[in-house]
Amino acid sequence: MTRSWRSLADIDPAIPLGPLDGRYRSVVLPLVDHLSEAALNRARLLVEVEWLVHLAGSKQIPGVSPLSDDECTYLRRLPEAFGEAEIADLAETERVTVHDVKAVEYLLKKRLADAADTVPGSSLPALTELVHFACTSEDINNLAYALSILGAVTEVWLPAARTLVEELAGLAREHADLAMLSHTHGQPATPTTLGKEIAVLTSRLSRQLHRIDGQEYLGKINGATGTFAAHAVAVPKADWVGISRTFVEGLGLTWNPLTTQIEPHDWQAELYADIARFNRILHNLATDVWTYISLGYFAQVRGQGTVGSSTMPHKVNPIRFENAEANLEISSALLDSLAATLLTSRLQRDLTDSSTQRNIGVALGHSLLAIKNVRLGLAGLDVDPAALARDLDGNWEVLGEAIQTAMRAASLDGVPGMDNPYERLKELTRGRKVDAEALREFVLSLGLPDDVSQRLAGLTPSAYTGLASQLVSFLLD
Numbered sequence: 001m002t003r004s005w006r007s008l009a010d011i012d013p014a015i016p017l018g019p020l021d022g023r024y025r026s027v028v029l030p031l032v033d034h035l036s037e038a039a040l041n042r043a044r045l046l047v048e049v050e051w052l053v054h055l056a057g058s059k060q061i062p063g064v065s066p067l068s069d070d071e072c073t074y075l076r077r078l079p080e081a082f083g084e085a086e087i088a089d090l091a092e093t094e095r096v097t098v099h100d101v102k103a104v105e106y107l108l109k110k111r112l113a114d115a116a117d118t119v120p121g122s123s124l125p126a127l128t129e130l131v132h133f134a135c136t137s138e139d140i141n142n143l144a145y146a147l148s149i150l151g152a153v154t155e156v157w158l159p160a161a162r163t164l165v166e167e168l169a170g171l172a173r174e175h176a177d178l179a180m181l182s183h184t185h186g187q188p189a190t191p192t193t194l195g196k197e198i199a200v201l202t203s204r205l206s207r208q209l210h211r212i213d214g215q216e217y218l219g220k221i222n223g224a225t226g227t228f229a230a231h232a233v234a235v236p237k238a239d240w241v242g243i244s245r246t247f248v249e250g251l252g253l254t255w256n257p258l259t260t261q262i263e264p265h266d267w268q269a270e271l272y273a274d275i276a277r278f279n280r281i282l283h284n285l286a287t288d289v290w291t292y293i294s295l296g297y298f299a300q301v302r303g304q305g306t307v308g309s310s311t312m313p314h315k316v317n318p319i320r321f322e323n324a325e326a327n328l329e330i331s332s333a334l335l336d337s338l339a340a341t342l343l344t345s346r347l348q349r350d351l352t353d354s355s356t357q358r359n360i361g362v363a364l365g366h367s368l369l370a371i372k373n374v375r376l377g378l379a380g381l382d383v384d385p386a387a388l389a390r391d392l393d394g395n396w397e398v399l400g401e402a403i404q405t406a407m408r409a410a411s412l413d414g415v416p417g418m419d420n421p422y423e424r425l426k427e428l429t430r431g432r433k434v435d436a437e438a439l440r441e442f443v444l445s446l447g448l449p450d451d452v453s454q455r456l457a458g459l460t461p462s463a464y465t466g467l468a469s470q471l472v473s474f475l476l477d
Contacts, residue, residue, distance in 0.1 A: 020365045027372050028365040034152035035361030038087050043144035044104045045086075046079040047251075051140075051221070052108075052130050054247045060238040064130060065123070074119050078111055101137040108132075134231045138349070139221040142263040145357055146217045146253050149268070157364055158212065160371045161278065165205050167375060168285075169475050172199035175383060176472040179462040180297065181391045181398070188395040191461050194297070194383065196468035199475050201285045206476065208278040215274070218267045219253040220244070225348050226259040261349035265342035272363070276335040279367055283328040286321040286374060289381075293318045296387040301380045320377030324370040331366035334359055392461040396439050397429040402464055403443060403456055410448055417447045436460070 008015050016022035033039055053075060057066045067075070086107065093103040108131050115124035132140070176195035181188055221244050222228050231240040241257070248255040256263055292298050300316040341356045407421035428434060428442055443456045 020362060024369050027369050030156045031152055031361050031365055034148050034156065035364065040144055040148055041090055041104055042079050042082040043148045044101060044140050045082060045108060047140050047143045048104060048108050048131060049075045049078055050251065051247065055130055055133060058243050060243065061235055070119050071122055071124055074115055101140050105132045134223060134234060136224045136261055138262045143219045143221065143251060146219045147251060149360060150217045152364060157368060160368055161209055164371050164375050165202055165209060167378065168198055168202040172202055172472050172475060176469040178385060178388065179392060179465050180388050181395055188398055190398055190401055191392060191464050193465050193468040195472045199472045201281065202475060204281045205278060208274055208281065211274045215271050216254045216267050218256040218263055219248040219251065220256045220259045220263045221247055222259060225261050260345065262345055262353065265353060269339040269343050272335040272339040275367060276332040279328045279332045282370065282374060283325055286324045290318050290321045296384060298381040299384050301382055318377065320373045324373040327366040327370040331363050331370065334363035338363060389462060395461060396436050397434045398461055399439060399459055399464055400425040400429040402459060406452055406456055407446065410452060415449060
């Protein structure tokens with residue numbers, strides 16, 4: 001059946017195609033300042049400005065003197081004030097150049113000409129050919145991306161992730177002593193504590209944050225194939241290696257002296273692999289909490305104004321965790337693709353990285369959204385100690401491990417009649433429920449030393465948590 005639809009593409013303001021720019025925009029908005037197309041162009045302008053200032057200040061370019069404080073201030077205000085006018089100007093120029101970095105170069109040259117009216121006596125109008133001097137586009141791009149990604153990770157993603165991990169650590173400490181039945185392979189197993197299980201996931205997430213926090217952000221500025229060829233021919237007496245190194249390091253990046261036309265992006269692949277691993281550990285947490293909710297260990301707080309089910313009013317669905325799972329999977333898939341694609345560039349250069357890197361914001365955006373949903377989900381939970389206690393009391397057979405291990409220790413100490421402890425406990429417990437009385441009778445019939453017998457006879461599932469509560473203390477502040 002053919003339908004005649006009104007075109008939604010013609011509606012103004014434009015309707016977003018993706019959910020990050022639509023339904024979830026408020027959550028990912030901080031990333032716009034770092035990883036949007038406009039933010040990338042602003043970072044490119046910053047690099048171009050700083051390269052010009054750096055070259056002039058090097059005193060190694062004939063005919064060029066260091067810029068005055070007023071000239072430096074004028075130039076550095078250009079990226080600081082970057083906004084609607086510059087975005088429109090670049091869009092208009094790029095329609096002609098069909099080249100984004102060239103459009104930024106032309107914008108800066110125009111602003112140098114404008115300096116004649118803004119900075120009296122300025123030498124800037126005469127320095128248009130110092131803009132983009134000896135640079136290939138990738139000299140500007142790799143530095144702009146490095147600065148943008150550094151800002152996005154350290155100012156947006158990492159603070160959100162750290163806040164989540166701090167909240168998890170608080171939950172782990174709060175419930176360090178709360179006994180809980182473990183489930184290995186989905187079956188009742190040796191009891192633990194809720195706090196210890198949260199601490200395990202918290203520790204795993206913290207380890208990834210430590211790796212991400214220590215990430216190097218590399219950069220280069222060495223010409224068309226990384227040889228400083230044009231530099232050395234144009235100004236042979238200049239220390240181009242030194243100029244390049246001090247410039248990159250002055251931007252707060254790690255200088256890479258050995259590149260092709262592109263900085264190889266290995267550091268990006270490392271970073272994305274670590275963030276993807278954080279995502280997957282967080283996914284593990286989301287699925288575990290979802291399962292604990294289904295077991296009744298957590299009660300979801302009502303009265304938050306949410307609709308659990310459109311048809312079953314009694315339900316409060318764990319939608320925050322399910323939403324997080326989906327977004328973590330999308331983010332990880334994109335990060336995996338970025339890491340794999342960016343490692344390879346044919347010979348000295350191909351452009352696959354250009355299209356790939358434009359999706360960095362999308363990958364981090366879905367992860368940021370998931371972090372927010374996990375936090376909201378956790379905030380909407382109350383632990384139900386009674387449910388945990390009922391489950392423990394209904395599974396006395398899990399003490400079989402303790403009894404057979406004590407029998408082994410007694411056997412090694414020369415106590416007779418302790419043979420085949422595993423098999424004897426298996427016969428008693430496998431495939432059947434054993435209550436407290438039956439287990440005590442079994443223990444007292446074994447002939448264990450009195451102190452061991454009494455210790456085992458008085459053991460309960462809720463007390464059989466070993467050193468679980470102490471292990472939570474290994475979480476770092």
